[in-house]
Amino acid sequence: MTVSLRQQAAVGSYILRQKLKGRKRYPLVLMLEPLFRCNLTCFGCGKIDYPDAILNKRLSVQECLDAVDECGAPMVAIPGGEPLIHKEIGEIVKGIVARKKFVSLCTNALLLEKKLHLFEPSPYLFFSVHLDGIKEHHDKSVCMEGGFEKAVSAIKAAKAKGFAVNVNCTIYDGHPAEDIARFLDLASELGVGVSISPGYAYERAPDQQHFLSRRKTKELFRKVFALGKGKTWNLTHSGMFLDFLAGNQKFHCTPWGMPTRNIFGWQKPCYLLGEGYAKTFAELMETTDWDAYGTGAYEKCANCMAHCGYEATAADAMMKHPLEALAIAWRGVKTEGPMAPEIPLDGARPAQYVSDSNVQLTLSQIRANEAREKAAKAAKTSASAA
Numbered sequence: 080m081t082v083s084l085r086q087q088a089a090v091g092s093y094i095l096r097q098k099l100k101g102r103k104r105y106p107l108v109l110m111l112e113p114l115f116r117c118n119l120t121c122f123g124c125g126k127i128d129y130p131d132a133i134l135n136k137r138l139s140v141q142e143c144l145d146a147v148d149e150c151g152a153p154m155v156a157i158p159g160g161e162p163l164i165h166k167e168i169g170e171i172v173k174g175i176v177a178r179k180k181f182v183s184l185c186t187n188a189l190l191l192e193k194k195l196h197l198f199e200p201s202p203y204l205f206f207s208v209h210l211d212g213i214k215e216h217h218d219k220s221v222c223m224e225g226g227f228e229k230a231v232s233a234i235k236a237a238k239a240k241g242f243a244v245n246v247n248c249t250i251y252d253g254h255p256a257e258d259i260a261r262f263l264d265l266a267s268e269l270g271v272g273v274s275i276s277p278g279y280a281y282e283r284a285p286d287q288q289h290f291l292s293r294r295k296t297k298e299l300f301r302k303v304f305a306l307g308k309g310k311t312w313n314l315t316h317s318g319m320f321l322d323f324l325a326g327n328q329k330f331h332c333t334p335w336g337m338p339t340r341n342i343f344g345w346q347k348p349c350y351l352l353g354e355g356y357a358k359t360f361a362e363l364m365e366t367t368d369w370d371a372y373g374t375g376a377y378e379k380c381a382n383c384m385a386h387c388g389y390e391a392t393a394a395d396a397m398m399k400h401p402l403e404a405l406a407i408a409w410r411g412v413k414t415e416g417p418m419a420p421e422i423p424l425d426g427a428r429p430a431q432y433v434s435d436s437n438v439q440l441t442l443s444q445i446r447a448n449e450a451r452e453k454a455a456k457a458a459k460t461s462a463s464a465a
Contacts, residue, residue, distance in 0.1 A: 082272075082315055085202055086154075086181050093153045094398060104335045104364060106152040107391045110350045112341035113138040113171060117161040119187050119221045123251065123278050123290070126160060129438065132445050136342040140167050144174045146340040149360045156183040156207070156337075158350075163190040169197030176203045183207045185247060187221065188233035195240055205243035207274065208234055212262045216254055234269055245272040245315055252291050256302035263303075263312045272315040276386040277324075279351045292382050293374070297326030297418060305414040316386065318407040319393035324384060326418035328396070332373045332383065336391020338363060343441055348372045350387045352379060354433055375422040378430040 090107070097105040115126045116134045127134075138146075147155055155175050162168050163186050175182050184198075185207045198204065211220035214227040230246075237244050246266060250259065259275075266273045277296045291299065304325055314321060323330050334349035344356035345363035352372065357363040373388075374380045397404040 083202060089179075089181070090153050090394075094394060098398065104369070106150050106335060106338050106360075107394060108154040108156055108337045108387075109147060109150045109152045110337050110339040110387065111138075111143055111146055111155055111157050112159055112339060113143055113157065113162060113165050113168070115160045115342065116164055117159060117187070118164065118189055119161070119223060119226070121221045123220065123249065130442060132442055133342065133438065136445070137165055137167075138340075138342060140170045140174060143171045143340075144178075146360070147175055147178060147180060150338060150340070152180075152338075154181045154183070156185060158185040161187055161190070163194050168194075172198060172204060176201050179203060181205075185209065187226070188230040189226075191233035192236045195237060195242070198242070200241040200243070202243075205245060206237050207245055207247045208271075209249075210234075210246040210262075210266075211249050211251075212254055213258050213265070216251075216258060216262075220249070220251065231269070234271060238270065245274060247274040247276075249276060249278045250291065250296075250299070251278050252295065254299075256299055256306060259299075259303045260306040263307065263314075264310070267310070267312060272313040274315050274386065277384050279383055279385045290382065291384075293384055293421065296324065296382075296384050300324040301326065301414045304412045308411065308414075316390060317393045317397055317404070318412070319396045319404055320386060320390050321412050322407050323389055323393060325412045325414060327413050328393075329419040329422065330389055330392045330396070331375075331422070332380070332388035333391040333395065334369060334372055334388060335364060335367075336394075337387045343437065351383065351385060353437060354431070356437065371428065375424055375427055378427045381424055381427065 187209045211217045217227045339346040339350045347355040
């Protein structure tokens with residue numbers, strides 16, 4: 080699957096409008112997490128170990144659509160958790176598509192074949208199936224034998240019903256370049272595009288040993304892209320982002336490019352870091368100390384090269400340097416020679432660990448709301464009895 084001309088035109092015109100309005104910071108993709116509950120226990124996930132009171136929480140359809148309207152980004156990604164567990168996911172997607180926003184529904188595909196009837200094929204909708212490489216790597220990543228075959232079966236079923244499908248692939252340390260190339264060959268055979276990104280070391284992730292450093296990321300992607308010379312892999316990223324993965328661009332992340340709305344609120348500062356929450360999108364944009372985050376500024380960001388932080392940077396770079404972007408598109412990503420200078424890390428502020436306090440605050444709010452609802456119900460029952 081390639082990025083459609085309709086989507087390219089819509090996103091391009093949106094960016095141009097923001098530039099003409101003189102906006103320094105604007106969202107490109109809304110990361111909408113309607114729940115954290117999942118039916119897998121992936122070793123690299125930082126979302127599944129919350130207490131049940133939080134895992135049982137859901138954003139309502141109205142809350143989701145309000146977030147889409149409030150943010151205004153032309154694209155909406157729906158990760159999780161597993162979005163297909165949400166009983167109203169069909170209504171959520173339908174409402175976003177009706178707004179002519181491009182929706183990427185991210186799923187591990189275990190429920191996809193059973194839930195396809197909830198959706199209608201649309202140029203504004205595609206399924207982004209979680210597939211972390213060849214069978215050996217994917218099944219290990221998701222901690223489930225047979226997960227790879229289930230995902231591939233669901234991809235074929237969705238395509239047969241006319242849906243657009245791509246796969247999202249997270250790369251971890253220990254994935255040889257040759258295996259990644261084999262996976263990209265397989266994706267070409269399946270006729271799907273690939274969104275590919277190095278994993279981020281979530282502080283809550285059960286396994287902290289398999290995340291790539293920036294240097295390893297660059298060396299690995301250079302090997303992968305060298306193996307891909309002459310092949311027709313469909314990587315659904317800008318050439319500038321792929322050039323960055325190969326170490327040829329000295330980019331700083333754009334954390335506001337993909338803001339996150341989840342059950343806690345609007346997450347500061349980005350999809351990968353939960354360092355606080357705002358009640359509104361405007362509050363998120365106005366009160367977040369953006370300069371305090373990013374590689375070189377914050378210890379937790381030291382090794383991050385994830386697409387949710389840097390794809391928006393790459394999009395901005397394409398607008399500023401169109402000739403360079405065209406040159407990359409023409410010649411491909413450079414896989415030899417010196418890399419761009421690395422961002423110094425010696426001035427980064429120390430990591431702060433505030434996740435647990437945010438969780439406890441939310442748990443307190445949940446319990447307070449439950450107590451109020453219980454009291455209101457008891458009062459209503461007493462009034463009726465009287």
